[in-house]
Amino acid sequence: MMGLENAAGIPRSSPLGRAPAFALLINFSLAVFLAEDVGFPFWAAAVLSVTAAAGWFFIGTERPPKSSLPVVAALLAFSLAGMSAIYRGISQAEIPPGKVDATGVVISERKWGWRRIAVVRTGVRRFVVRYGGGASPGDIVRFSGRLEPFKRSGANREFDEFKYWKAKGTSAAVDANRFEVVGRSEGIAFRRDALAKRIKNRLPRLTAGYIAAAWVGERDDELNNFHRNAGTSHLLVVSGLHVGIVAAICMAVTRRLPFRFFIASAVMWFYALLSGAAPSSVRAALMIQTAIIGRASGQRSGAFNGVSAAAALMLAYNPRLFWDMGWRLSVLSVLTLASVQSLGVGPSAKWLAASPAVWLITSVQSAWTFGAVPLAGAVINFFAVPVFSILLPAASLLAVPSLAGADAGRYAAMWAESAFLAWERFSDNMTRLIPWSTDFSPPLMFSGAASAIFLFARACGFSNASAAAALGFNMLLFALYNL
Template identity: 30%
Template sequence: MDSLLNEIPALLLLQSCALSLAAAERGLPLWLAIFLSACALGAEMLLSEERWYARKFSFALAFVALSGVFSVFLQSRLEEGTTPVKAVSGRFLVAERRQWGEREVLRVTDERGAGWLLAVGKGLQDVEEGDELSLEASVVPLRNGSLRSSFSPRQYWMARGVQGELRRAARVEKRGKSLSSHSFRQYLRTQLETLPRNTRALAAAILLGDRDADLREDYRRWGISHILAVSGWHVGLALILGCLIFGSGRRGLFWCSLLLWGYCLTSGASMSAVRASLMVQIGMLGLYWGHPSHALNAIGVAGIAMLLWNPWCFFDLGWRLSVIAAIAVTALEKSRSSLLVFFSPLVMWILTSPLIAPLAGGIYLSSLPINAMASALFAVILFAVLVAAIPCILGIHLLWLAWPAEKLMQIWALAADQWVEWLPQALPVHFFSAWLCTGVLFFLVALAGKVSLRRAVLLGGCGALIAVIF
């Protein structure tokens, strides 16, 4: 039997970093956060390892020390992000324009790459993504939350590289379009405008990461909002398309990598898309050099890389859901149990419920059968949407090509609405407790790591205890 330290060291390191950040989030001092995460990591290694000898023991100690170094570095990066800035001036690139509550805001980046929020006011009504602005403004700190909600705008925007909000903007001047991925995204957005409403909204969601308000509400009601969020599923489809076009040889892998990161940037480089792209890229590098990578380890490497780049992404719900879903899906596939794979939609529905249910107001039973059907059906729907969208992007407007996609989405909407009517009941928000779901996830990872069943059960109990403590 193998141990988790041998099979998935990167995933263990990611877990240790996440635990230290979770402890710090709850106001614990740095030394206590590191101590608790080190204890959790040590307990897991002791439970999963069957034979100890001097070299392995020394390696385990060095691994725990490395996790402590990573935790200190992440905490220092978090403190860097809290350095106050009173005013900024210069040139800014509009990276995003979106609705934020009852107002529209621009996410702009300065010449150093730092991000800022700017409310759309007088003189900015016609500004689009990809435009360059010059201005000077004072800086207001981001709000940390409210008494009515646990949602923190500060954590949300810091995870996206935004350091503060610009107020009292003066000397605003629009300098035209920049040559960047943002201007290319705006071009694609304009080209898709000729498509029918439903096809246009879904094409914009999967190609650009845009979310139409009505479409978002429908998918939220059906419990499949993840279909609209560019993630591992969409990146996997892009990779399959790349392999069909370029082949799976060494040269084909190079062009697939370019397609992969091109799609990631075009879709808005969301955290789930970057995480999935990093995982796939690690796997392709392994294939290129003749050493296939372990999928769970690839998740760990991708997660650590994102935390080192911006530790604030840990506090983003989308990042947490993305990592948990990737770990669960991969562990189910590697568990050597056809029964677990068969029930994977149910397992995923349960494991993600502690994060999703508080936002949705409950765990809706209708979302389980809908999710079980959605993955297969939406592969067909997305293919039809791309067939309609690609000619439009190239400037060839063949609207009849959008008819199959539009009809498929109408049929899907009728079927999904019927399921919601048949199963309107919702389980309580905390029906599946966080400690139970964490224990199940640890158990599945242990099975995927080729640990014996007895030790996998012990590791599941260890995971449940960790969730209770943190």
């Protein structure tokens, strides 16, 4: 049972005591949105975002805490530091058009339209190099060509090259007129690529797809389409489920060893890096790291506050992550799950509420970006997370003999293949049973926003009355703003 007061002596019934980091997340997200999307000067964006975060605190505070001054001071200090970092991040100068001749390591390589692209990390920057193909992650390449800033989109739902690539930490695109592989790096990109090739060569199709997605973050197109149609794309993205499984297994295996927290943390971060360090996996690793440190030091940490802190920290490090769909969906879904867990209802009710709530809140973003969102996802996800939290570690274990080169290993891998096949059949039947999908629409937007505000308010310790006030007032303003 959670104590009535937190470590600083502030009642848990107030947002300051329950989830102070959520205010930072509001602060940072809104600052980036106002400065980058609305076009406000940064100082105005900073003032408005701090005001909104303060407003959130005020609405939720039932009884003014007496010992909150140090926490408020700490929050203001974090806010100031975060704002400085964000300002530095978004005011970084763009490289002007010109020519570039540089050497770097290929981090990732993929098809892009009718050409191929390689993301190349040079000494201090990352470039998206458009070229004819032939390089692999881990290759050291020399390239030259015309350097172009990313193109920005004027329309709302159109693909914005600038936002997409900036969120991934790249600086500019290069149309390569020369691209040659000059060597091979032995770094993590090379290891990932080698492992991905081994997985594809030695495992049956479905097992290879799921294991490659879970271990090295490489998604098979066919599998990706299948899960998109079923509304279960998150199963292929390395996120809290995957990182949590790795951390939990490590903690269990090392429970009698000294430095178990350190070992579990190291393994977890190695896994996050090996799987491509996607925003969702880094967010999960940061959150779990907070929990591990809390457990090691005997302190409890709330999941909602942990997710908020991890997400805010990531935004301060790279403000343009705000545009990354993986980051947004990951943060929104875990905040929703954590807030459902904080509701004062029984475990069955929480289980029943979790999947529809996550679907409703994340579908606004998914529908806005990707178009239709399948309704079947709301039902399939009741089972997806529990099933895959067993299936993925079991399949990983069954895949090891094959990957180690043992011929008999394929029999073990076939068990995993059968299990994945059974899941595909189940998922397929469910999508046939519930074939409808929904596109972005104002009712979807308003119901998603309302659910998010109410659940997040409750998770922050708002009373029902305060949560209802926050919900009603915000929705009214939201409606007026969008008129």
